[in-house]
Amino acid sequence: MPSVVQIGADLHCTGGDHGFEDTQVGWGFCYPATWKYNERAQSVSANELDLTFDITDIPCASPSPVAGNASPRPVCSPGAGLFAFMIVSTYSRGNSANLAAWVQTNLTPAQPTPSPQGSPTSQVSPSPLPSPSPLVLLPIVWGNSTEAALMPDGRRIALTPHQVVIMDLRSGQGLLDLEAQMSKRLGTWKFVY
Structure with missing residues (x-):
């Protein structure tokens, strides 16, 4: 038994995956063992926090040579050397009863108040501004979250007993x-708060 707590050891990652867990923000997940990342936080408060991960699929690993045999060839993953960026934002759930209520309160843009138009003698009342369309949320299963959804822009959003977590994956051609890698690992996420 290790004398130092291993990060993500209680996530039970399979297939050689590694675990990342941050008990201050209250969540953790499994990721491919070939990934290396630099983590940054814009704040030390877990109340509203964005953790960013600069992720690189390490180029290749050289197996240890065996005495009397030729040097083994390096083992490379299909995405060796490629990189991407992930942002995981954590917010307070507040008193929102469900995910739709939290999104409506926190992510729907505020509408400007209409002001009277025209000359002072004009009797035409201003037309009301249309109310914003609510975001369409596609329900998904995301770890042990209370409720989760895929947003129209591709971000994933999860409701936990005390928090809302949004995952934004930034990669491209x-x-x-x-x-591909994180969607098949959504079930490994563990939300603590």
Whole structure:
């Protein structure tokens, strides 16, 4: 048994995956063992926090040579050397009863108040501004979250007992395919708060 707590050890990652877990923000997940990342936080408060991950699929690993045999060939993953960027934002759930209520309160843009137009003698009342369309949320399963959805822009959003977590994957043509790797690992996420 290790004398130091291993990050993500209780996530039970399979297939050689590694675990990342941050008990201060209250979540963790499994990721491919070939990934290396630099993590940055814009704040030390877990109340409203964006953690960013600069992710690189390490180029290749050289197996240890065996005495008397030729040097082994390096082992490379299909995405060796590719990189991408992931942002995981954590917000307070507040008193929102469900995900749709939190999104409506926190992500729907405010509408400007209409002001009277025309000359002072004009009797035409201003037309009301249309109310913003609510975001269409496609329900998904995301770890042990209370409720989760895929937003129209591709971000994933999860409601937990005390928080809302949004995952934004930033990659594109010729970059590390975070979507393929993280979508099949959504079930590994563990939300603590």
